[in-house]
Amino acid sequence: MLIGASVYPLPGHQRVRSGIEAMADGGRKEDFYINVSADRILHDEAGVAAYPVPAMNGGAGQYIQAEVFQLRNADRQVIGLASRMRGIVPDSAGSPTQAVSWVLFIPSRGSLVLDQVRVMTNGLIPEMEAVQQGRVVTGDGEFARLKGQYIEALVVEENYDSGQQERFILLSTRLRSGAS
């Protein structure tokens, strides 16, 4: 009985090859992809007006948005889940900014937390630039004690099987041990 209980096959996670590239400065680069049309699993958003909190200049009429996607590696294999939350928050001076926060969860490896803050002008969120940059805040598991930066971009690729164009969110991370 004791042996049976100790060797019972509880669920685990399959792991696929990690696409980590070593960088010349001693850091590591790893790219993650999300298929914009196919990978969104969950989505919810709420008007800020539904929350009885003090309104901010430029925050009126805004929404907070929560999404969950499948996360893919550079070979476009599904390796995990990614959540993204967006909304208006104050900066250190109390002015409204748009915050975007990601959690990348790879069950067989651990997690990474990414965020970026975009300064609003005249109460408006600036147009999305082709490439966004942010910081890697923390991680756990295989990503524990790694910090750094990330780049977020929209990339369009031709799917040769379907002949259709596919759009991917690219999250390209540059990590170093304990770096800021």
Next chain:
Amino acid sequence: MRLVILLVGLLGGVCAGLLAVAYNPLAGADIRTLPNADSYSFVSSEVAGMPRDAYGAMNLGLFASYPADFAEPTIKNSYASIATLRDSAGVPAALAVKLSGVVPEGNLLTGDVTSQSYWMVFWPNQGSVFMNGLENHWPMLSASVRSAVSGGSLSSGSISYDVSPRPETKAEQRVIGLTGIYSSVRGTFAELADSPDSDSDLFQGELSIQTK
């Protein structure tokens, strides 16, 4: 004769294993309270992934009466949810996303049936925090197997249990401030799961967040 002995031994082993899960003395009670914490109740608006019941916890998805949400073997034992957090007056206070996945090194003998969980909580016009920690699903699993052993189904029934780990495990339940007025906070958190018998897909409970 050999076959009969083999079958009797196998059935005996299965029964003994089930009794060990239901009444394992090595799995202690879960009590974790956080003084001076902000408490929220939550109910999911969206869920997907591994069932949060005994079928999921014991790798018995094949026997569940519902299909698996994730087919990919890299994420099929993972779970995602979006929920609104409400304050003690029942007023919406924050929107949150939770991701979780089983910890593969679990062991039924020691009552170690755990998940790693990750929360992102966003208070509109205020800021956001990230939280991560372990979840202990032993109380749910034990109640489910007790139900099955006593002739019922492999369902825990309506159960509320503390998913935050037992204090003696010294597991870290981290709160890390990300943006806005919470950008520099640190702290800890505890979660209570409230699983109604009527809907195993519903994700609801209470969350205590203690920051400084």
